Structure formats: structure tokens, C-alpha cells
Amino acid sequence: MGRPTMNDVARSAGVSLKTVSRVVNGEATVDPALVARVRAAVASLGYRPNLGATMLRRNDLRTRTIGVLLEDVSNPFSAAVNRAVEDEAHGRGVHVLTGSLDEDPVRERDLAGAFARRHADGLILAPTAPDQGYLGTDWQPGAPVVFVDRPATGYRGDTVLATNRSGTADAVRHLIARGHRRIAFLGDAPRIATARSRRQGYRDAMREAGLPTCEAAAPDRGAEAAALALLTLPARPTALFTAQNLITVGALRALRRLGLQHRVALVGFDDFPLADLLDPPITVVAQDPAAMGRAAAEALFERIDGYDEEPREISIRTMLIPRGSGELLPA
Amino acid sequence: MGRPTMNDVARSAGVSLKTVSRVVNGEATVDPALVARVRAAVASLGYRPNLGATMLRRNDLRTRTIGVLLEDVSNPFSAAVNRAVEDEAHGRGVHVLTGSLDEDPVRERDLAGAFARRHADGLILAPTAPDQGYLGTDWQPGAPVVFVDRPATGYRGDTVLATNRSGTADAVRHLIARGHRRIAFLGDAPRIATARSRRQGYRDAMREAGLPTCEAAAPDRGAEAAALALLTLPARPTALFTAQNLITVGALRALRRLGLQHRVALVGFDDFPLADLLDPPITVVAQDPAAMGRAAAEALFERIDGYDEEPREISIRTMLIPRGSGELLPA
DNA sequence: GAATCGAGAGACAACGTTGTCTTGCAGTAG
DNA sequence: CTACTGCAAGACAACGTTGTCTCTCGATTC
Numbered sequence: 001m002g003r004p005t006m007n008d009v010a011r012s013a014g015v016s017l018k019t020v021s022r023v024v025n026g027e028a029t030v031d032p033a034l035v036a037r038v039r040a041a042v043a044s045l046g047y048r049p050n051l052g053a054t055m056l057r058r059n060d061l062r063t064r065t066i067g068v069l070l071e072d073v074s075n076p077f078s079a080a081v082n083r084a085v086e087d088e089a090h091g092r093g094v095h096v097l098t099g100s101l102d103e104d105p106v107r108e109r110d111l112a113g114a115f116a117r118r119h120a121d122g123l124i125l126a127p128t129a130p131d132q133g134y135l136g137t138d139w140q141p142g143a144p145v146v147f148v149d150r151p152a153t154g155y156r157g158d159t160v161l162a163t164n165r166s167g168t169a170d171a172v173r174h175l176i177a178r179g180h181r182r183i184a185f186l187g188d189a190p191r192i193a194t195a196r197s198r199r200q201g202y203r204d205a206m207r208e209a210g211l212p213t214c215e216a217a218a219p220d221r222g223a224e225a226a227a228l229a230l231l232t233l234p235a236r237p238t239a240l241f242t243a244q245n246l247i248t249v250g251a252l253r254a255l256r257r258l259g260l261q262h263r264v265a266l267v268g269f270d271d272f273p274l275a276d277l278l279d280p281p282i283t284v285v286a287q288d289p290a291a292m293g294r295a296a297a298e299a300l301f302e303r304i305d306g307y308d309e310e311p312r313e314i315s316i317r318t319m320l321i322p323r324g325s326g327e328l329l330p331a
Numbered sequence: 332m333g334r335p336t337m338n339d340v341a342r343s344a345g346v347s348l349k350t351v352s353r354v355v356n357g358e359a360t361v362d363p364a365l366v367a368r369v370r371a372a373v374a375s376l377g378y379r380p381n382l383g384a385t386m387l388r389r390n391d392l393r394t395r396t397i398g399v400l401l402e403d404v405s406n407p408f409s410a411a412v413n414r415a416v417e418d419e420a421h422g423r424g425v426h427v428l429t430g431s432l433d434e435d436p437v438r439e440r441d442l443a444g445a446f447a448r449r450h451a452d453g454l455i456l457a458p459t460a461p462d463q464g465y466l467g468t469d470w471q472p473g474a475p476v477v478f479v480d481r482p483a484t485g486y487r488g489d490t491v492l493a494t495n496r497s498g499t500a501d502a503v504r505h506l507i508a509r510g511h512r513r514i515a516f517l518g519d520a521p522r523i524a525t526a527r528s529r530r531q532g533y534r535d536a537m538r539e540a541g542l543p544t545c546e547a548a549a550p551d552r553g554a555e556a557a558a559l560a561l562l563t564l565p566a567r568p569t570a571l572f573t574a575q576n577l578i579t580v581g582a583l584r585a586l587r588r589l590g591l592q593h594r595v596a597l598v599g600f601d602d603f604p605l606a607d608l609l610d611p612p613i614t615v616v617a618q619d620p621a622a623m624g625r626a627a628a629e630a631l632f633e634r635i636d637g638y639d640e641e642p643r644e645i646s647i648r649t650m651l652i653p654r655g656s657g658e659l660l661p662a
Numbered sequence: 663g664a665a666t667c668g669a670g671a672g673a674c675a676a677c678g679t680t681g682t683c684t685t686g687c688a689g690t691a692g
Numbered sequence: 693c694t695a696c697t698g699c700a701a702g703a704c705a706a707c708g709t710t711g712t713c714t715c716t717c718g719a720t721t722c
Contacts, residue, residue, distance in 0.1 A: 003471070005678055016702045021680060029700060046468065051448055052383035053678035056707045059333055065428075065449070073404065074414035083405035086431055090438075095445055097396075098429045100417055107421075114426060117382050118396070137377060140334070252608060274605050277583060336708055347672045352710060360670060384708035387677045 004045040013041035024049060055119070066300065067097045067115035067123045069108060071149075074100075077245065077270060077289050078126070081148060084293025085124055092301060094121070103192075105129030113138040122300045127152045130191070144303030148296040150193040158299040160314045162287045164194050164269075167318030168201030171267045171285045172241055174320060176209050180239040180265060180330050184214040184230050186223070186251060187243035198243040198269055223250025224257075231258055238330035239265035245272045248282065267326040269318075276323055283326025285318045292316045335376040344372035355380060386450075397631065398428045398446035398454045400439060402480075405431075408576065408601060408620050409457070412479060415624025416455055423632060425452070434523075436460030444469040453631045455624075458483045461522070475634030479627040481524040489630040491623050491645045495525050495600075498616045498649030499532030502598045503572055505614075505651060507540050511570040511596060511661050515545040515561050517554070517582060518574035529574040529600055554581025555588075562589055569661035570596035576603045579613065598657040600649075607654055614657025616649045623647050 006024070010017045015034055022030050023038040030038075041047070055063070068085050070078035082098060089096050097120060099111040108129045115123060116139050123139065125132075126149040133154030135145060145157040152159065175183050185202040188195035199215060206213050214237060218226040223242075227250055230237060240255075242248040248268030255261040262280060271286035295314050320326075337355070341348045346365055353361050354369040361369075372378070386394070399416050401409035413429060420427050428451060430442040439460045446454060447470050454470065456463075457480040464485030466476060476488040483490065506514050516533040519526035530546060537544045545568060549557040554573075558581055561568060571586075573579040579599030586592040593611060602617035626645050651657075 007678080017678095018680080018702060018704095019700090022701085025680080031700070034701085046472070048448060048471075050387070050678050051450070052386045053707090054680080055383045056381070056387060056678080056709090057680045059707065072414065073417065074407075074410040076405075076407070076410075079405040079407075079410040082429075083403065083431060086404065086429070090430075095428055095430070095442075095449070097426055098413075098417070099421075099426070100414060111426075117379060118426070119382065137374075140379070141377070249605065256608065272604070274580065274603075274609070277587065278605070278608055279610050338708080348708095349672060349674095349710080350670090353671085356710080362670065365671085381708050384677085385710080387679090387708080388710045390677065 003050070004047045005050070006047070009038065009041045009045055009047050012045060013037045062121045062304070063119045064094045065097060065118065065120050066094055066304075067099070067112070067118075067120040067125075069099045069101055069111055069115075069123070069125045071126055071128065072100045072102055073098055075246075076272060077149075077287070080289035081126075081293035081296070084290040085297045088294055088297035088301070094301075101126070101128045103128050109134050109138060116140045116143070119143075122146070122304050124148055124296050124300055125152070126150055127193070144300055146296045146300045146303070148292055156311045158296075158303065158312045158314065160292050160296045160299065160316060162194075162292065162316050163318050164197035165201040165204065167285045167320070168198040168241070168243070168269060169205040170201075171269075171283075171320055171326070172202050172205035173209075174283075174322070174326060175239045175241070175265055175267060176205065176211070178265070178327060178329055181211055182214065182235060182237040182330075183211065183239045183241060184216065184237035185241050185243065186216050186218055186226060186230060186247055188247070189217050189219070195243060202241060202243075218247045218250065221246075223247040224253045225250075227251040227254035228257065231255070231260060231264065237264065239267070239326075239328075242266065242268045244268075245270040248272070248284070252278070252282070261325075262328065263331060265326055265328040265330075267320075271321065278325075280325045280328070281323035283323045284321050286321050287318050288316055334381070335378045336381070337378070339376055340369065340372045340378050343376060344368045393452045393635070394450045395423075395425045396428060396449065396451050397425055397635075398430070398443070398449075398451040398456075400430045400432055400442055400446075400454070400456045402457055402459065403431045403433055404429055406577075407603060408480075408618070411620035412457075412624035412627070415621040416628045419625055419628035419632070425632075432457070432459045434459050440465050440469060447471045447474070453477070453635050455479055455627050455631055456483070457481055458524075475631055477627045477631045477634070479623055487642045489627075489634065489643045489645065491627045491630065491647060493525075493618045493623065493647050494649050495528035496532040496535065498651070499529040499572070499574070499600060500536040501532075502600075502614075502616045502651055502657070503533050503536035504540075505653070505657060506570045506572070506596055506598060507536065507542070509596070509658065509660055512542055513545065513566060513568040513661075514542065514570045514572060515547065515568035516572050516574065517547050517549055517557055517561060517578055519578070520548050520550070526574060533572060533574075549575075549578045549581065552577075554578040555584045556581075558582040558585035559588065562586070562591060562595065568595065570598070570657075570659075573597065573599045575599075576601040579603070579615070583609070583613070592656075593659065594662060596657055596659040596661075598651075602652065609656075611656045611659070612654035614654045615652050617652050618649050619647055 006020045010020045023035050086096050101108050123145045131154045132152040135155040147159040242251045267283045269285045271284045275282040337351045341351045354366050417427050432439050454476045462485045463483040466486040478490040521527050573582045598614045600616045602615045606613040
């Protein structure tokens with residue numbers, strides 16, 4: 001036998017099915033004596049309503065579940081976004097299905113489809129695929145999608161982005177103001193939208209100052225090697241801008257390896273724990289992942305609650321935190 | 332109008348409801364021409380099966396969803412466990428509902444109940460409440476629960492634990508072998524089971540060597556202050572064992588503040604990124620959160636697949652990683 | 663050429679719940 | 693004493709799907 005049903009409860013309490021339904025739903029028009037009998041039967045049988053059947057009957061009902069698809073929930077940035085979303089959801093009695101995409105477009109599409117089949121009321125997505133057009137068929141029309149960290153193409157929804165371009169440009173200007181002329185940029189593959197924006201910011205600042213650019217892309221887990229290559233160029237850069245936290249750490253290791261950590265300036269995009277305890281302490285362009293998660297969740301819940309205007313673009317300010325490594329002067 | 336149903340598809344394709352069902356479920360006994368017509372209608376209407384109705388009819392069906400309740404999904408330890416579980420689940424086509432508990436027993440119970448109502452096929456829980464007896468009523472009998480990181484009381488289930496006690500004892504012996512006599516222990520509140528085990532390990536090693544103990548509990552976010560207090564005692568300890576990663580970082584800051592980072596030895600429980608790039612590099616007892624998550628997920632899926640023996644206790648080995656801070660000699 | 667067979671397709675009931683309609687019954691007014 | 697009101701509680705249908713049974717029709721067998 002499976003779980004007890006309303007019918008079992010009704011039989012056990014000696015009332016009709018419908019009366020049990022009324023009691024369970026807290027309707028006022030039931031004799032208190034019957035309410036007590038039903039309550040007792042519910043407790044003794046361990047009855048719990050079958051959510052599927054309820055949903056089926058009241059087909060307007062929300063599942064009070066949202067999906068969250070991020071790059072990698074074990075990465076501090078994604079983890080902080082995830083946590084902020086969860087807190088917003090929890091406050092509204094909504095639960096969260098999570099998934100990590102690992103830059104895999106297939107996984108993105110699969111998971112979005114799976115969440116749709118589960119009738120998630122909404123989706124927060126950090127796009128990885130080059131195009132989100134698949135949402136038109138795989139996602140449920142009517143349920144909102146909010147994009148976070150990266151813009152989407154091919155599907156319309158609110159978007160929450162950090163000020164990648166201007167934040168990077170400011171940081172590079174900061175280096176230029178300290179006299180650096182050879183400033184190298186080490187970023188993620190240009191396939192990734194944030195990597196492109198940050199590179200644009202770097203170019204903006206360099207062009208503005210009439211300086212030549214020097215860019216490299218760090219392959220997955222190959223940041224240290226890529227940084228080593230840059231730092232052993234004949235005309236070694238005097239400053240390095242690293243466009244993502246794992247890359248910053250890779251560059252850090254490369255600088256240590258070459259004993260250059262006090263001679264080559266370094267600014268990284270995205271803060272990380274203990275950056276202030278390193279030697280030298282690391283200057284970063286800090287994002288506010290918690291604010292991004294919060295903003296995304298708020299936008300999503302507004303949409304779920306019926307807000308229906310044009311898609312919005314929400315900018316979350318980055319902040320330059322000078323700690324030392326970005327204030328080193330050129331030799 | 333809501334979403335299209337099988338009936339809509341049937342009408343649109345000019346076949347019976349049941350034929351659509353057969354096509355959707357991939358049954359072989361349908362005329363290829365009809366299959367094509369139905370497929371086309373499904374595509375053009377954007378039909379997706381209603382999972383609730385399916386579940387209702389085939390009441391043996393699993394939801395292919397599990398719940399994961401951890402301390403805080405933005406903490407690196409929990410995040411790594413979460414990720415490992417997600418990977419195991421993804422490999423089996425199972426989705427994951429997550430929740431952070433923040434040491435809040437009420438939240439633990441609420442979320443477990445909510446996941447039960449959603450018919451999660453199983454639950455992975457890092458217990459926070461002093462007692463898990465509530466699972467007897469709030470969780471669904473038949474669906475397995477696996478405990479991770481901390482043992483449960485009042486409910487039976489497989490448990491995945493790190494070697495907290497012996498790992499700590501080994502680390503303290505490591506300090507004793509280097510001549511330390513005054514070794515202080517700074518841990519979480521003893522309410523937390525892992526804090527107790529680690530403290531036990533510390534006591535084991537100290538008693539064994541005939542040394543007096545010196546213990547303190549660090550309040551939430553107050554690790555730095557607690558460490559400062561320990562380090563300004565009249566008879567200052569020559570070595571510090573910190574029983575959790577946030578506490579280790581607090582102690583680190585306190586040592587820096589006092590300029591003692593090269594004079595007082597430090598070993599922390601739980602590794603953290605960049606520990607090797609600090610000055611001195613930090614010696615830690617590393618846990619393997621990914622292995623813990625994997626083991627918990629494997630145990631859970633075995634149970635879901637019908638394994639039904641006595642609850643198991645799975646130990647995941649910790650490993651002492653000497654990096655420098657734990658090898659400093661007493662003055 | 664009639665009887666048999668089998669495969670494809672539809673009719674119908676059922677899953678557990680809730681909305682709507684109906685019934686039963688006590689209380690009240692005429 | 694009858695007719696009406698009002699309210700609690702039950703009967704019944706329906707939500708969208710799938711399991712089971714039945715029907716049709718062409719092919720095979722004797």
C-alpha cells in the first residue's frame with residue numbers, strides 16, 4: 001500500500017471525502033466535532049496531501065518552486081548568488097532547484113527543460129549557451145526567466161549584470177594613473193560574455209590613453225601557465241589585469257614562481273577571501289554577488305506576481321578595492 | 332487557457348487521446364504515419380506532459396528529485412558537498428532541491444517537511460537540530476535519509492563523517508612532536524557535533540602526552556576576538572589548533588595583528604583556497620568535502636534503489652597537509 | 663470462402679484532489 | 693401545521709494522464 005489518501009482518512013474518521021478536504025483546507029463551514037475527528041485521523045494515519053493531485057485539480061496553483069542555474073555552485077561567486085536567491089525565496093516560502101552548468105550549453109538546455117517539466121514558477125539563469133532561443137520551446141511560456149551575470153540572446157527577460165566594462169576600465173585607468181604603460185589583460189575565452197565586456201573595458205581605457213593592448217585568454221585551469229607566458233615576454237608588462245578570480249589566483253602563483261609579486265602590479269576582477277592577507281594584498285574590482293542574487297530574485301518574484309512591462313536591465317556596481325598589488329609602481 | 336493537454340494534441344492531430352499517450356511514451360505499436368502527425372501536433376502546440384497527472388496515474392513513479400540540506404551553500408565546505416551531490420544526481424537524471432540551515436533547527440524541520448510534501452525521493456542532511464526525531468513524522472517513511480558531516484540522533488540513516496577526532500588528534504600530536512607544550516584549542520560551540528569530536532581529538536592527544544588543555548569556543552563571527560584573547564594570555568600558547576575554516580581565518584588575522592604569525596604555530600581543521608600562498612603557508616587538516624558529498628549521494632541512491640540493510644557509517648579520511656605554519660617551533 | 667489471428671487504435675476507468683451541485687435537517691415565520 | 697430559509701455535509705464530475713479492455717480490419721490458415 002502506498003501513502004494514505006483522503007479517502008482513507010474519511011473512512012477512518014467516518015465522514016465523507018469532501019469533509020476531509022474541507023478540514024485539510026481549513027474551510028470554516030465544518031462542525032468542530034468533525035474537525036477534531038478528522039484531525040485525529042490525519043495524525044494517526046500520517047496523511048499528507050498529494051501535491052500532484054492538488055495541482056491537477058486547481059490548475060492555477062503555483063508550485064512555489066523556482067530553478068536556479070549557475071556556472072558552478074561550488075565557485076564562491078555562484079555560491080554567493082545562490083545563497084542570496086535562496087534567502088529571498090525562503091522568505092516567500094518558495095523552494096529552489098539548483099544546477100551547475102560548467103559552461104555546457106547542453107546541460108543548460110537539459111536542466112531548463114527539466115525544471116519546466118517540474119513546473120518551476122520561474123528561472124534564474126546565468127547563460128552559458130551562445131543562444132537562449134531554446135527557451136521559447138523548452139521553457140514554459142508565462143513563467144518568467146531572469147538572467148544573471150551574463151546577458152542572454154534569443155529570449156527576453158530581466159537581466160542583472162555587474163558593471164563589467166566600466167569597472168574594468170576604471171581599474172585599468174587606476175594602473176595607468178600610476179604610470180604603467182605596458183598593461184596586459186588576461187581573461188576568459190571570449191566565448192563568455194563577461195569576458196568580452198571586461199576586455200572591452202580594458203580596451204576603452206587603453207585606447208583613451210593611447211596605449212597598445214596586450215591580451216591573452218586563459219584556458220580552463222591553465223591560468224598559471226598563461227600568466228607565466230605573459231610574464232616572460234621580452235617586453236614584460238609592468239602590470240597585469242586578470243579578469244576573473246580563478247585567473248587572478250593563477251597569476252598570483254605565476255608571479256610568486258618568478259619572484260615578481262612585488263615588481264609587477266596586479267588587479268583582479270572579482271574579490272576573493274583572504275585577498276587582503278596575501279603579500280602584497282591584492283587589489284580587486286569587487287563584484288557584489290549577494291546583491292546580484294538578491295536583485296535577480298526580486299525581479300523574478302515581481303514577474304511571478306504579475307509585473308508585466310518591458311524587460312529591465314539591472315546594473316550592480318562593482319567597486320575597486322585598492323589593497324597594495326594594484327598600487328605598485330612600474331620599475 | 333492554460334497549457335495544452337494531450338486532448339488538445341489529439342484533436343489537433345485527429346487521433347485519439349490514448350494514441351497521443353502512446354506516442355509520447357514511445358510505445359512501439361503505433362503506425363509511423365500517426366506518430367509523425369502526433370509529433371508535429373506536439374511541436375506546434377508546444378505540448379509538455381503534466382508531470383503531476385503522470386505521477387498521479389503511475390503512483391509508483393519516483394519524482395527523480397532529492398533534497399539537500401546543508402549548513403550554508405555559500406560556505407566552501409557546504410558548496411563542495413553540494414556540488415559533488417549534484418554531479419552524482421545529474422549522472423542519474425535526478426534533480427536537487429537545496430536549502431541552507433544556518434544552524435537553525437526550525438529551518439531544518441521546515442525544509443525537510445517541505446521537501447517531503449514535494450515527494451523528494453531522498454534527503455541528504457547535515458543535521459543542525461539537536462534531534463532528528465521529527466523526521467519520523469515530517470519525513471516520508473520509505474524515502475531514505477543520509478546524514479553528512481554530522482551524526483543524527485532520533486532517526487536512523489546512513490551517515491558520512493570525516494575522521495574529526497583522529498584527524499585532530501594526529502594534528503595535535505604533530506605539534507607536540509615539534510616540542511610544543513602549550514597548545515590551545517579554538518573551536519565552534521560544543522552544541523555542534525563536529526566541534527565536540529574535534530575537541531575530543533585534541534584532548535586525546537594532550538592527555539596522551541600528559542599536557543594540560545586550554546580550550547576556547549569562538550562565537551559566530553567572533554573568531555578573531557577569541558583568538559586575540561587566547562594570544563594575550565599571560566602564559567601565551569606556543570601553538571594554536573583551530574577547529575574550523577572560518578575560525579582559522581580569524582586566528583590568522585589575530586596573529587597578524589599581533590605580529591606573531593611566525594612565532595606561534597597554527598594548524599587549522601579544513602583546508603581553504605590560498606592557504607599555501609599565505610606567509611607562512613598554513614598547515615591544515617584537510618577534509619575531502621567532494622568525497623563526502625559523493626559518498627552521501629552514492630549511499631542515498633543505493634537506498635533509493637532498494638538497498639535495505641542496517642544503517643552504515645562511512646568515514647572519509649582527513650589528511651594533514653604540512654605547509655609551514657604548523658611546523659614552527661616553540662620559542 | 664470461412665474461421666482464426668494479430669496488430670493497431672479507441673473507449674473507459676482510475677489515480678487523489680477540489681469545485682459545484684444537491685440533499686438533509688433544524689430553525690423560523692406565516 | 694406548512695412553507696421557507698440557511699447551513700452543514702455528502703454526491704458527483706472534473707483536472708491530465710495511463711492501464712486495461714474492446715473493437716476493427718486486414719492477413720493468414722485450413
